Amino acid sequence: MSDVVLVLNAGSSSIKFAVYPSGANAVPLIRGKVAGVGRDPVFSAIRADGTAIDMSMLTNIDVAADHETLVSLLLDWLEQHRGDRRLVAVGHRVVHGGRGFSRPVVVDDAVLSQLEHLIQLAPLHQPHNLAAIRAISRLQPTLPQVACFDTSFHRTQDRLAQLFALPRDMSDEGILRYGFHGLSYECIASILPDHLGERAEGRVIVAHLGNGASMCAMKNRQSVATSMGFTALDGLLMGRRCGALDAGVVLYLMQSKGMNATEIETLLYRRSGLLGVSAISNNMRDLEQSDDPRAREAIELFCFRAASVLGGLVTALGGLDAIVFTAGIGENSAQVRRLICDRLVHLGVDLDPRCNDGNSLRISSVRSSVDVLVLPTDEEAVIANATNETVALR
Template identity: 65%
Template sequence: MTDAVLVLNAGSSSLKFAVYPDGDGDPAALLRGKIAGIGTAPVFSGRDGAGHSLPSDACMSLPHAADHEALIPALLDWLNSHQGGLTIRAAGHRVVHGGRTQTDPAIVTDALLSELDTLVPLAPLHQPHNLAAIRCVAASAPGLPQVACFDTSFHRTQDKFAQLFALPRALTEEGVIRYGFHGLSYDYIASTLRAHLGDRADGRVIVAHLGNGASMCAIKNRRSVATSMGFTALDGLMMGQRCGALDAGVVLYLMDEKGMSAAEISHLLYNESGLLGVSGISNDMATLQASSAPEARDAIGLFCYRAAAELAALAVAIGGLDALIFTAGIGENSALVRSLICDRLEWMGISLDDGANAKNAKCISAASSPVDVLVIPTDEEVVIARATHGLIHG
């Protein structure tokens, strides 16, 4: 039997998981997998530590239309019987919002869950499912230690001016501030910077986490100084289905002139905007890049324009730029998006090696570029695994 830490990232219709040996250091994953189609027709896929797909007879049998409450016990049973048996000693969870008080990973208690429940309105697409997974594990494996790791925690190093809105102070004191998200991804990238940049690792770095959800973070001394997302995960960059930064007057117009309710506006901004809304075709960047429709080109062009503008603004917070890191699904895989963003930033000293960029190489900046431009795959799961092991074992 192998002692292991289970890492879970629960969404509304999917459950991503990874299993790591329960040990010190930076362990390699023993297994990675995903259950998609939760609530309709769940489908399991998984890979072993070498990246090989698990054979079909090693995969779980999933009941039709099963929800998290049925699937998490099935996943735990499958792990216990897999390859001679894995003994899960603890479970670590991605939790999107930790509010102002949760500045580090925390062992799950009833009091913590109650506190995190109050933050659901600030991350309605993620927080309810993150917490549901914690409760499902607790019901399936009573006594199993669980750890919550927060996407907001990495940004609590920012000074007050990076966090404040120009609103009445009473609202600020109630918690209406800029929180920032994708912190687990930024935490991982920051932990790798010295290996990639040497002495420049503590310099002025901007990380572009570009995926269906997208944001950027300005980092100095490997700590968050400023970030594009704010009070909620709607702010900042244009995303797959989210609008990003928006004049608040648009919301007032939709209410007063279009008669839209708060729920209708929420659905519009979270689910019908971004790449999907502008293109009318898809929220998937690869699909849009393959399309010849002018609406698809508009969506890509706006995505890259907004990203370049946000990146330039973040450089103000750190006094310039020494390195730019692209990560996450679009950032790691779209040479076109990287090129279109960097072309607008030549005045900042950013220059790409087109051949290296086309190959998704690690270093894609030209030899003459004073700004290093790198592509670094992120790994939020290993950040959670490290934190979970550290807390459980003291």
Template identity: 55%
Template sequence: MTDVVLVVNTGSSSIKVATYALVDPEEPLWKGEIDGIGRTPTYESRSGKAPGPQQAVPSEFARGHRSLIHWLLERLRQEQPTLKVAAAGHRVVHGGRRFSAPALVTETVLEELHGLSALAPSHQPHNLAGIQAVADTWPEIPQVACFDTAFHRSQPRVAQLFALPRWLSDEGVLRYGFHGLSYEYIASVLPDYLGTRAEGRIVVAHLGHGASLCALRDRHSIATSMGFTALDGLVMGKRCGALDPGVVLHLLRDRGMSMQQVDALLSHESGLLGVSGISDDMRDLLESDDPHAREAIELFVYRALSQLGALVAQLGGLDGLVFTAGIGEHSPEIRRRLVAGLAWLGASLDPAANAAGASCISSPTSALPVHVIATDEEGVIARHTCRLTQAMTLS
């Protein structure tokens, strides 16, 4: 039997699990993923570099995240019977003010994290369902929560504040930022791509169904586009991004909508889906001739460029741009449009490299290096989990 650390990354529309050797958690031994939750969930696994066939998840398990996670963990046990799960690590979206580093899961910690669910209702309950599902399957193993907000605690206080009465800031109404595990990974590998420039002024564009930007200096977060919740910032698949708070007041006061209806509108009916009326998937919109699809894409790019410019101003210039996550890694057209919008910074694209998804997509004459780097949230979680559980054993 091989002792492994299990990583569970539970999102709103997908669940990813992976196993890593406990003593050297660099490359996954096995990966399994359920995608399309809320539609027709499909499952795919891979051992090493060989992917297995994609298959439908049995309908009796497609009732919710917890049952899907249980099904996925059972697949792990069936497909990898020689692996012994010794510890588990989880992506948890919101850590609030207290959790600025990974934490061992205890009953007290779990209770606190449930209390933060209202700040990330599309993610936090699913993250915590993953913790419970693992506890149901392996009740004796230690579990570690790794927080998407933790990476951004390095930001100066002014970057975390809203212009609200101080008592609200003191009670935790702050800009927390998200996608921190992704940004932490990108920061860790930047020297491999940018050399000494990696310590300079970098913007990372995590563009996926959820999307955000992060400004790095010395590979630490100094500002980001998301705020108190994961609704803020860029246009996303179903989320509205930055919004005049007066719109919310208008919907409640003048349109007679309930808080639940407004929440559903902003979290699940807006973004690319709401503007296009077609799809929340950028691939569908890029393939469509519908003018509403074109407008949704234009708005996505417009808002991304606007917020990218704001981060460049906070950095005082730009030494490199990195694309990551689903759209960032796989959409040459969105990368092309965004880099074209940065011509004022001297950025230019190598069309062939961009089309091929090369690691460096800027032209040889570009004043700004532009890279595509595949993120690895699961690897970050695995390493944090191994360190924390090993420290617990030594103590």
């Protein structure tokens, strides 16, 4: 009998899952997704060879089924289709680990309680991450679960990179810059030597551009600075999130518009970003296909802000050797990469248009003093490896 681990990445509207053989750097046996959570759930999955798996038995699901119900259905399905493989652990993406968690950890009641206190710092993600953990605990209470944190990768930053200019007692209580997308950055850091050789240890900025977006400045493949801060709201313009915002705007909305905290949270997390600027969509592909001038303005603002943030991160590194684009937009939008890099010519960036349009791994020209790469990220693989290691150390 062989052992497997299940990886769960539970978001607000989807649950990504993967089944990995137990052991380091394994290839997933199954990858899948539950889309339409909360409105019309649909299960889909593929095998390692890319062939689709029939999941038609998971139909007629209540449209209002919550995360716990859907995780329960998924576990039942895996039980019937895992053959002679034994499920030995479950690894979870958890967005916020606060100051208390700098590495993956086996979840118990005390850990879960601490993570629940961080929900207000990641309201779009943390509740759903924890709902999946609770579902597994209820269904299989003896099965080890490991929480892997998006904030952990950034704990290598020095104190100055983490501080806000707030009274010291607030910093001491934990109002700090934490950073996010750490699982993605950890994945990219692990494969950089394969593509950059010795320059992988140099001054590298990774741009994780998707519906959620951030950048990370790395030196020696460790986080030196990042665009996101106390919450996943800061930094770059995103699909529905505004990114960096003058705090005075929030005061104005409260004092002059009479908006309360819930209304402001909805505005900044769900109605802003690409959706808010374009008034069309939060999806970059939709905007690129639109002739509406508002769509073009949203794209250009996204790229202007990204180039500006990248330039600021160069200061933290003291120079720039390479840029890596990753995640949904970073890996697939040649237009976005071009518009960002066009603003970075003064840093020595020069794209090869043919390679960029073809989504090649290396898109910089031979004239470029900065290597520009497009690399796929794999957060699930990072979680699987961390889960195997953490459970083995128990």
